[in-house]
Amino acid sequence: GNSVTQMEGPVTLSEEAFLTINCTYTATGYPSLFWYVQYPGEGLQLLLKATKADDKGSNKGFEATYRKETTSFHLEKGSVQVSDSAVYFCALIGGNNRLAFGKGNQVVVIP
Amino acid sequence: EAGVTQFPSHSVIEKGQTVTLRCDPISGHDNLYWYRRVMGKEIKFLLHFVKESKQDESGMPNNRFLAERTGGTYSTLKVQPAELEDSGVYFCASSPYFSASSGNTIYFGEGSWLTVV
Numbered sequence: 163g164n165s166v167t168q169m170e171g172p173v174t175l176s177e178e179a180f181l182t183i184n185c186t187y188t189a190t191g192y193p194s195l196f197w198y199v200q201y202p203g204e205g206l207q208l209l210l211k212a213t214k215a216d217d218k219g220s221n222k223g224f225e226a227t228y229r230k231e232t233t234s235f236h237l238e239k240g241s242v243q244v245s246d247s248a249v250y251f252c253a254l255i256g257g258n259n260r261l262a263f264g265k266g267n268q269v270v271v272i273p
Numbered sequence: 274e275a276g277v278t279q280f281p282s283h284s285v286i287e288k289g290q291t292v293t294l295r296c297d298p299i300s301g302h303d304n305l306y307w308y309r310r311v312m313g314k315e316i317k318f319l320l321h322f323v324k325e326s327k328q329d330e331s332g333m334p335n336n337r338f339l340a341e342r343t344g345g346t347y348s349t350l351k352v353q354p355a356e357l358e359d360s361g362v363y364f365c366a367s368s369p370y371f372s373a374s375s376g377n378t379i380y381f382g383e384g385s386w387l388t389v390v
Contacts, residue, residue, distance in 0.1 A: 198381070205277070205383035206364060251316060260329065261308070261379065263316040
């Protein structure tokens with residue numbers, strides 16, 4: 163079945179640091195890939211998406227590239243802000259029309 | 274345009290009691306989904322409605338969970354009787370499209386946080 167693996171543990175970093183959250187997936191066929199974000203006290207929001215290999219999704223300074231050869235969709239941001247503190251979920255959707263999520267990573271940005 | 278709304282936002286109940294969660298999807302969205310995140314684990318699919326019909330309920334954990342969507346508008350998810358392991362966040366989502374595999378957006382609500390003590 164479809165599954166998503168995110169790197170273990172919370173991520174704590176200083177403001178203006180470079181952020182990377184690793185995400186790899188297992189899926190049959192050609193899934194679409196997503197990053198969702200949950201800010202404190204809010205619901206899940208779509209951050210960015212990519213629907214085919216080599217596509218790059220981007221939003222709010224975040225980027226992720228759909229790498230079919232490595233089955234990865236790592237999230238990056240060059241200079242994080244305190245307001246980026248949130249939980250980030252990698253997800254995919256395939257032919258079964260349901261989202262499969264990773265466990266999420268808590269990101270804490272310290273001023 | 275209003276987003277997906279869920280009620281209650283937080284609920285604390287005792288083991289053995291009943292809780293009913295409600296979800297109002299975005300107006301006009303035929304597809305409604307329930308997901309849940311048990312603490313520290315992945316967000317997992319529970320079920321998918323297309324209008325009032327259950328398209329896929331394979332993610333429902335057991336028969337203590339009952340979801341309905343009478344009239345194809347709002348949906349309820351009832352847990353009866355609740356157990357400790359049911360604690361978590363229950364997310365509702367909606368989409369205008371059946372096929373999401375092309376990347377069509379699924380819109381999520383803020384979640385209903387359930388604590389069973």
